[in-house]
Amino acid sequence: MPELPEVETVRRALAKEIVGKTIKEICIFYPKIIEDVEQFKQCMLNETIHSVDRRGKYLLIVLKHWTIVSHLRMSGKYFITDTNQVYSKHVHVMWTFHEGSILQYEDVRKFGRFIVLSNKDVIPYFEHKKLGVEPYFDTFSIERFKKDLQKKHQMIKVVLLNQHVVAGLGNIYVDEVLYQSRIHPMRVASDLNESEVEQLHYHIISIIQAAIQAGGTTIRDYSSLGEQGNYQTKLCVYGQTGKACLFCGHTIEKIIVGQRGTHICSHCQRMTN
Ligand SMILES: [Zn+2]
Known part of the structure; x- marks a missing residue:
């Protein structure tokens, strides 16, 4: 999608x-x-x-x-x-x-x-539709994000996928953002500490920006008006099952979170903070 x-x-x-x-x-x-x-x-x-x-x-x-x-x-x-x-x-x-x-x-x-x-x-x-804010610096405030997450007692991956807090992220970018932020996708959103929320906020904005600049990710032959994006070459965790984690060398695994295939480094992304 x-x-x-x-x-x-x-x-x-x-x-x-x-x-x-x-x-x-x-x-x-x-x-x-x-x-x-x-x-x-x-x-x-x-x-x-x-x-x-x-x-x-x-x-x-x-x-x-x-x-x-x-x-x-x-x-x-x-x-x-x-x-x-x-x-x-x-x-x-x-x-x-x-x-x-x-x-x-x-x-x-x-x-x-x-x-x-x-x-x-x-x-x-x-x-x-309760569509969340756009993930840009001028629309996505850190204070509001902190407050919103404090009210969410679901897994952080589920919260980011449901579009109500911040709009536009799907399975690929949620996996990338959580990996760069070193947050396990099954952590409860309201349990994240302040520095984790700040990391998450920063990586949501910067990964979405980088992906837009790359023309998006082209997988399963998704292309727009004949153009091909190239962010797939920059993916660090999504679709990288079996490869080595860039941070620690541990093997990237695929697990299921909220019925979605999810890619993590279980060494960098722990269930406890
Ligand atoms: Zn790792």
Whole structure:
């Protein structure tokens, strides 16, 4: 599943291709991925794309009055083509622009979703979902993070995955962040001491930044608009089972935490602080 750095990479590529363009035609081949097909068509036809934004792992295609929320889930991808020939048999939505190019949405597993919101409903929509803050220095405060974690009596990995405290991290980046912070993923969030929370806060921001700069992680053929990220070459623990820990040489293990495959160095990441 694409996480924040991969979605941000798609956002940047998509923005370059479609902002300022006006939608001439929309073809929908698999309506089930759209919450309200009629509204989706009506609000987009002959409208100009103002911006492409992002909240957590959600892409926001912003028009004058409406916003299309696009959640890529497992396998959603966008492609730009110059003919209206479908890119693959898994293309479910196709937008033709007056300016000529074609935007195609492909989703092999069909878990992606499109939701239409009026622009004023976008902030309340994410508030209702209890989506946490963006993991950037200017939005993600250490004081707030400390307070939030004190109230969470679940495992820290589960807390970071559920998006309510901080948005955008999935399985890959949570494993990387906890490893760099030397925190066992099964530690109870409210039990972390002040310096551990500070480490965690620092590594969340810096790893997400580094991954965005690398264009995200490309595994299982996930690529955006044909671009390939290269953060997979910088992963230290995720997918490194059997390799030596960079800090201590102990073997990286794979365990299950909250039903998710989880990579740790059990020597560096202890259950006690
Ligand atoms: Zn280690």
